[in-house]
Amino acid sequence: MQDILRQLEVVLHQRKTETPDSSYVAALYASGLNKILEKVGEESTEVILAAKDATPDHQADLVSETADLWFHTLVMLAQQNVPVSAVTDELSRRFGLSGLEEKASRSKPENTQERDA
Numbered sequence: 001m002q003d004i005l006r007q008l009e010v011v012l013h014q015r016k017t018e019t020p021d022s023s024y025v026a027a028l029y030a031s032g033l034n035k036i037l038e039k040v041g042e043e044s045t046e047v048i049l050a051a052k053d054a055t056p057d058h059q060a061d062l063v064s065e066t067a068d069l070w071f072h073t074l075v076m077l078a079q080q081n082v083p084v085s086a087v088t089d090e091l092s093r094r095f096g097l098s099g100l101e102e103k104a105s106r107s108k109p110e111n112t113q114e115r116d117a
């Protein structure tokens with residue numbers, strides 16, 4: 001895993017014992033899961049808008065908005081006590097596995113779908 005993700009994860013867990021007035025992350029925890037999820041949704045929209053921006057220098061905005069989204073996603077994982085390594089391990093497990101093949105292995109035969117409906 002990238003060092004910055006590891007370092008940030010340590011800080012995010014440390015913030016659980018700090019006061020909201022001294023830390024943005026502690027303030028998010030104090031506001032609760034819904035506020036954290038709201039931020040994840042908000043930052044997702046900002047990433048989409050930055051990616052669709054047609055100006056020549058929009059890449060800097062896209063990088064910044066993606067960093068905001070990743071950051072808030074990391075806060076969500078920490079709040080839920082899900083280690084970042086669980087996500088990177090899952091990506092490693094999928095590495096080299098065709099998305100199309102994986103999707104095909106998930107779909108049920110038609111007659112089974114009808115029976116389960």
Ligand SMILES: N=c1c2ncn([C@@H]3O[C@H](COP(=O)(O)OP(=O)(O)OP(=O)(O)O)[C@@H](O)[C@H]3O)c2ncn1[C@@H]1O[C@H](COP(=O)(O)O)[C@@H](O)[C@H]1O
Pocket residue numbers: 008011015022023024025026067068071
């Ligand atoms: N990487 C980040 C990081 N990225 C973005 N942000 C904050 O996320 C917020 C982004 O939200 P918005 O753009 O919507 O701005 P906003 O209007 O201030 O947000 P709201 O008032 O709507 O909640 C800003 O306040 C940013 O400063 C971050 N805040 C903290 N970190 C890391 O987390 C560590 C701990 O932060 P503190 O808990 O504040 O010490 C820091 O040392 C950094 O490493």
